[in-house]
Amino acid sequence: MSKLISGAEIVFKALEDQNVEFIFGYPGGAVLPIYDELKNHKKIKHILVRHEQGAGHAAEGYARSSGKPGVVLVTSGPGATNVVTALTDAYMDSVPLVCISGQVPTHLIGTDAFQECDTTGITRPCTKHNWLVKDINDLPKIMHRAFEVATTGRPGPVLVDIPKDIQFAKTKYSKPKKEKKLNGKIKTKFNQKDIDQLINLMIKAKKPIFYTGGGVINSGPKASELLRELVNITGFPITSTLQGLGAFPGDDSQFIGMLGMHGTYEANNAMHDCDLLINIGARFDDRITGKIDEFSPNSKKVHIDIDPSSINKIVKVDLAIVGDVAEVISSTTKSLKNKNLNLEKSNKQKISSWWEKIQKWRTKKSLDYINSDKIIKPQHAVQRLYELTKNRDTYITTEVGQHQMWAAQHYPFSKPNRWMTSGGLGTMGYGLPAAVGVQIAHPKKLVVDIAGEASVLMTIQEMSTAVQYNLPIKIFILNNQYMGMVRQWQELLHEKNYSESYSAALPDFVKLAEAYGCVGIRAKTPGELDEKIQEMIDVDKPVIFDCCVDPHENCFPMIPSGKPHNQMLLGPKDQEENKITGKGKTLV
Amino acid sequence: MTKSKSAYSTPSKLGKLDTHIIVVWVDNESGVLARVVGLFSGRGYNIESLAVAEIDNKQNISRITIVTTGTPQVIEQIKLQLKKLVPVHKVADFEREDKKVIFKEMALLKIVANQAKIKKSLNACKKYNPVILDKTNKSVVIQVTALRREIDKMTKNLKPLGLVSASRTGAVAMTRGAEIFK
Ligand SMILES: Cc1ncc(C[n+]2csc(CCOP(=O)(O)OP(=O)(O)O)c2C)c(N)n1
Numbered sequence: 001m002s003k004l005i006s007g008a009e010i011v012f013k014a015l016e017d018q019n020v021e022f023i024f025g026y027p028g029g030a031v032l033p034i035y036d037e038l039k040n041h042k043k044i045k046h047i048l049v050r051h052e053q054g055a056g057h058a059a060e061g062y063a064r065s066s067g068k069p070g071v072v073l074v075t076s077g078p079g080a081t082n083v084v085t086a087l088t089d090a091y092m093d094s095v096p097l098v099c100i101s102g103q104v105p106t107h108l109i110g111t112d113a114f115q116e117c118d119t120t121g122i123t124r125p126c127t128k129h130n131w132l133v134k135d136i137n138d139l140p141k142i143m144h145r146a147f148e149v150a151t152t153g154r155p156g157p158v159l160v161d162i163p164k165d166i167q168f169a170k171t172k173y174s175k176p177k178k179e180k181k182l183n184g185k186i187k188t189k190f191n192q193k194d195i196d197q198l199i200n201l202m203i204k205a206k207k208p209i210f211y212t213g214g215g216v217i218n219s220g221p222k223a224s225e226l227l228r229e230l231v232n233i234t235g236f237p238i239t240s241t242l243q244g245l246g247a248f249p250g251d252d253s254q255f256i257g258m259l260g261m262h263g264t265y266e267a268n269n270a271m272h273d274c275d276l277l278i279n280i281g282a283r284f285d286d287r288i289t290g291k292i293d294e295f296s297p298n299s300k301k302v303h304i305d306i307d308p309s310s311i312n313k314i315v316k317v318d319l320a321i322v323g324d325v326a327e328v329i330s331s332t333t334k335s336l337k338n339k340n341l342n343l344e345k346s347n348k349q350k351i352s353s354w355w356e357k358i359q360k361w362r363t364k365k366s367l368d369y370i371n372s373d374k375i376i377k378p379q380h381a382v383q384r385l386y387e388l389t390k391n392r393d394t395y396i397t398t399e400v401g402q403h404q405m406w407a408a409q410h411y412p413f414s415k416p417n418r419w420m421t422s423g424g425l426g427t428m429g430y431g432l433p434a435a436v437g438v439q440i441a442h443p444k445k446l447v448v449d450i451a452g453e454a455s456v457l458m459t460i461q462e463m464s465t466a467v468q469y470n471l472p473i474k475i476f477i478l479n480n481q482y483m484g485m486v487r488q489w490q491e492l493l494h495e496k497n498y499s500e501s502y503s504a505a506l507p508d509f510v511k512l513a514e515a516y517g518c519v520g521i522r523a524k525t526p527g528e529l530d531e532k533i534q535e536m537i538d539v540d541k542p543v544i545f546d547c548c549v550d551p552h553e554n555c556f557p558m559i560p561s562g563k564p565h566n567q568m569l570l571g572p573k574d575q576e577e578n579k580i581t582g583k584g585k586t587l588v
Numbered sequence: 589m590t591k592s593k594s595a596y597s598t599p600s601k602l603g604k605l606d607t608h609i610i611v612v613w614v615d616n617e618s619g620v621l622a623r624v625v626g627l628f629s630g631r632g633y634n635i636e637s638l639a640v641a642e643i644d645n646k647q648n649i650s651r652i653t654i655v656t657t658g659t660p661q662v663i664e665q666i667k668l669q670l671k672k673l674v675p676v677h678k679v680a681d682f683e684r685e686d687k688k689v690i691f692k693e694m695a696l697l698k699i700v701a702n703q704a705k706i707k708k709s710l711n712a713c714k715k716y717n718p719v720i721l722d723k724t725n726k727s728v729v730i731q732v733t734a735l736r737r738e739i740d741k742m743t744k745n746l747k748p749l750g751l752v753s754a755s756r757t758g759a760v761a762m763t764r765g766a767e768i769f770k
């Protein structure tokens with residue numbers, strides 16, 4: 001009946017059946033049969049990166065900005081090991097990736113053959129699941145399953161390792177079965193009793209707060225809409241993790257800013273003092289909780305998450321609701337409306353003194369900094385970038401460091417999927433290739449990587465990819481000549497011993513841009529900043545923007561190590577009184 | 589030792605550690621044991637003993653029995669994390685003190701000694717279903733099935749009687765009565 005086709009062709013057939021449009025990859029001996037087959041599949045476009053880590057991060061950027069899984073293709077050995085950082089990054093931040101790697105032919109496995117490595121062994125701890133395909137007859141099923149595992153439940157990366165002889169071998173192709181499994185392996189659904197309990201807690205609360213995370217974004221744009229409605233009808237304040245930014249509008253009056261280590265004074269104090277904490281799609285990460293023993297000591301805690309293993313992992317909760325965020329919120333809102341509690345009025349009164357307290361915290365203006373007209377302050381640069389781009393649908397990626405936190409603090413988002421940052425793994429070098437992936441998914445949109453000069457050098461080679469595919473990404477470097485975040489910790493925790501955190505011999509980023517065939521722009525003074533940013537936005541080419549900022553600026557507020565939420569450092573003046581001492585120093 | 593759960597939290601209160609027997613039904617495919625064991629080592633969980641074999645060769649199901657210790661929170665995490673693994677079908681968890689469950693380990697003990705001591709040795713094993721698997725005039729290999737601590741004690745007692753080698757399995761478990769774990 002159906003004819004026999006090669007493993008390589010099966011790979012593409014499966015990708016087509018999953019409506020894959022782009023593959024981010026890099027060729028090599030063990031994947032040549034797949035590369036050979038590429039020409040026969042015009043619907044799938046291959047994006048040639050310059051390093052396999054770049055392929056992984058680009059696929060992440062593509063996935064996070066589009067909601068579709070990212071697909072990566074790499075060769076065996078070094079190709080596979082190079083992608084490990086990106087897989088781990090995707091695993092930590094729950095990004096759906098399907099990575100296909102070539103492997104030496106089956107008869108050579110285990111012989112230390114050329115470019116052989118134990119790819120499934122190496123990637124086992126950083127994927128949701130992986131497969132070594134030893135029999136061609138298993139390939140169609142495994143390919144379909146790979147997409148299912150990556151995209152259902154809590155999303156994440158998977159890897160399919162295909163030996164070269166399997167790519168040549170032939171079998172019949174079978175199409176994926178169309179079954180909708182929303183929650184992966186988990187079959188049980190939350191029930192109305194859970195929702196009723198949640199509503200009871202909400203009605204009783206005097207000092208409630210929503211604490212939302214990347215799970216809301218992963219649940220799809222609908223979840224963000226539903227969240228807005230729920231927050232609106234309850235009148236509760238809402239804070240967000242780094243990954244959750246954009247799920248709720250950053251400029252809404254009910255939004256009290258990001259929480260955690262560099263979160264706002266009002267968000268962290270509200271978390272500490274609240275009597276009801278409703279966690280939606282977040283995971284009580286240590287950057288969020290601060291000192292765990294003193295985390296939100298007087299609150300009832302509710303945790304809504306699709307991953308049962310996230311519940312009670314770090315913080316014991318009073319009510320756990322396992323389910324897809326969108327479904328849980330929608331049930332909650334429906335029940336609230338059915339009960340006709342008129343929460344909007346009654347509740348807002350009951351929690352009005354809570355809001356007063358929050359307003360008082362707000363007056364601290366914890367994100368403020370001392371601006372200058374001589375030197376560009378990094379926070380000012382982010383604010384100007386926001387002002388000049390807020391009227392378009394802008395996508396922001398970041399690297400890792402102070403610039404990342406300033407971006408999170410000073411660039412508010414009004415929509416989900418517009419903010420791509422490496423939170424869990426904190427991978428320097430994420431932002432540039434991620435921007436490549438975002439621009440592929442959204443060719444007409446403005447895509448900016450808010451970068452640090454140290455981070456960006458880790459994957460700078462992907463500028464070449466951007467040039468090749470005419471991707472007008474903007475690399476906006478807050479150049480402080482330091483690994484600023486490292487320098488900040490050394491200043492605060494290691495007696496200003498700036499051990500190896502200064503980057504001598506930085507490249508001339510403008511010339512570097514020109515060498516890659518893109519546009520280099522440099523801003524040195526606050527006076528020329530706006531004009532230069534506008535120039536960056538207006539050119540329809542990739543740009544490296546060297547924004548020379550104050551090298552000594554620190555990122556505040558900050559919860560120092562070993563301190564709970566209500567003991568934050570609040571900028572230069574506050575520091576003297578709040579020296580970090582003792583145990584805090586030894587912690588990371 | 590309880591691992592700190594946060595980069596900040598100093599491991600303050602050491603929770604009470606319980607011993608649990610975790611039984612995992614998995615697809616018998618390559619790498620599955622590495623996944624299970626890797627989950628334990630990667631997250632810093634403890635494995636006291638491990639027993640694994642295929643129990644259904646039609647459906648390719650293996651049964652892995654792991655004895656572990658941890659705080660209630662850690663035990664809960666172990667179960668939830670195991671359930672997330674793709675080849676895992678179901679996970680059962682028994683407390684070691686659970687009266688409704690039978691736990692057994694097997695040991696093969698080689699004793700090299702004179703006949704008097706061999707006799708004494710056999711006597712010492714009497715309570716633990718001893719089976720003589722091999723015998724010469726100066727040695728014996730005895731199979732016993734018992735609880736871990738019983739075997740611990742027995743090997744200690746048999747040392748002076750000429751125990752030269754002991755080979756032990758991990759614990760396996762089965763519920764009492766007609767019910768099975770779903
Ligand atoms: C791959 C990797 N290596 C090391 C680190 C540790 N680290 C965190 S922030 C940072 C400095 C980043 O410097 P830069 O990119 O210039 O950003 P800045 O903090 O100056 O804004 C370092 C080294 C990391 N997060 N990732």
Ligand SMILES: [Mg+2]
Nearest residue numbers: 452453482484
């Ligand atoms: Mg820097």
